[in-house]
Amino acid sequence: MTEGDYRHVYIIIEHEEGKILQVSLEMIGEARRMLDDFNKKYSSKEKVVAVLLGHNIKDISGVLIQHGADAVICSDHPELRYVRNTIYTKTIFQIATDREIAAKIEPEYAIQFKRPRYMFFAADSIGRHLSSTVLAHLESGLASDINKLVVGDLQITHQNKTGGKPMTYEKTLEMYRPDFSGFLWTTILCLDNKNPAMQKDYHPQSCSIIPGVFEIIKPDPSRKGMIIEHVPKFDAQDLRVRIIDRKIIKSEIDFDSRKTIVSFGRGIKDSPEQNIKMIEELASELDAQIGITLPLSKKPFSVSQATDSSYLIPDRVIGISGRKVSPKVYIAIGISGAMQHISGMRDSEFIVAINPDENAPIKDECDVFIKGRMEDVVPIMIEEIRKQKQVVQA
């Protein structure tokens, strides 16, 4: 591998009919900050490259540049109007391996360029699957649901990768992913096999990034960038999937229009059925929507069919693996406060936590911490709400 084989960060942009998804701008923001440090540290000139597929989308290239992209590769074709896995995967593969495009971005490495150094996708309905198939096609590694990125020169000793000898991996992307519990961080690396017995290059180093984690850069209308057009090539075989209909729907669980959200976690465990009933009552007094933490969607409790299918469902999950909410009042009941959950509710205005354990991490993320068992506290709360309502009515 020589300098120039692998260059730049390529970011797969998502949009709906030309409306850019926030996560795409967040990824550009993080790539910009990361590469500014990278270029300084390595005296390099690698670029933030946005990859944009769709139809009638040229207008949004400028927006991507204003938000931090150095170049936008634009593949505009009627067949690319909506995401279909096969043609999107093939088009992104073509772009990622296209030397002519790379030559436009950086003429001095035109001959060496093989592939991007890093590649970012959104960890959402579209990006999760697309990243999987693109990286299967590119035969390289992929980490999913990342919320922290660091570039470093790492000393690695690995049975297979290095044949058991210590070796240095420069410019390696450390990809941090929180696990399902929200308490552990696993760092994933995508490493070339330098072991002489089984040498193989694995680039780009790729990941999907959790929406809502990284900050968007304030748009700068004076920022300059390059727009490069790409003409996708596909054959009839690639166009087998026909989109017959698209219906816009609202989630059955509406969090956005409610001013109050009451959420519960594994703390309901002593009597799940009764506790959920009680929380339901509290929510109804407050005209609140009900949320849950991720572990609850894995159905850890045996409750009645009706309770299970209306409450312990993925649609109600608040957090990294679910929805991001910011109500006026957020009441967290029996929730310990794993990062998984916190990142979905920390923008709420007024946060009340009910928990018997004063050491629970939620204590540092709330305005009021009511120390106690939910079985004791919630009934008092319901009673007080009813009383105070009566006062107003009188």
Place this chain on the structure above:
Amino acid sequence: MDAINVAVIVKLEPDFSEGNVSYNPDGTLNRAETKNILGPHSAIAVNAAFYAKVKHGARISIGTMGPPVAESMLQYSQLISDADELYLYSDRIFAGADTLATAEVLKSGILKMQGKMDIVFSGHRASDGETGQTGPQTAWKLGMTFLGNVIDYEIDPESRTIRAKRLVRLQGIYDVVEEVEAPLPVFIAIDPSYKPKFNTVSQRLAYEKYQKEARHRAQDFKQYFKLFNAAQIEADPKLIGISGSPTIVYKVERIPKGKATRQAEIIDGSDQEQIRKIVAKMRQSLSTMVIK
């Protein structure tokens, strides 16, 4: 008209149900103490395959990569789907595989199943690894059309086509239900919200018949069961296990506690007077919006 052939790839996962799951004092999963079962998303994929059996008499093959103990999970999968064939791909050389290397094993395994597959189902994501990559990567390696987030599907056996509804969440914009049509074969990653519906009398009768058959078969599941190692599925040793994995786990650490973002007022939960004040505060926060 040829029969419909469907395959399902499933995964053995920790059982997260209360009483079975065990957590370490620091809140992380205690894997040694936690039982393993058919993953909940895998179970949904198996249900989706069973739908094709009830509706069209499809032949079902179920495959998994895992340790020898995974055979009881396959037995359970047969019980809920009346599967015709069960495949366990098990070999020490598979250990340490990342998603790409796992997909390579599953691809090789599916190619060894009896018959050419019209549909391969996978779950949405595993409840422990949660990457959701293995399904689509297996699809790509098989060269099959991939349809993800499928909440509903119907097969037309005559034209050998499928119609599927997909739920696409566009965060911050809206959700879309997209209806697509594609010729078979296809690979489907089934959405967690999928629920098969058996509406007609003949479907309900077929459902009963296959359930009954499934109970008989599962009692004697070894008759339907095949155990394959790496050589038997002709997996390329360079592309499987640790050798075939581009990624490694570099480190696992506890997520450091962030700086307190708020300074909480601490209240004793048995103090009604204090709770009264908090309720008043809450109501105040809520009413500020209304005043114009």
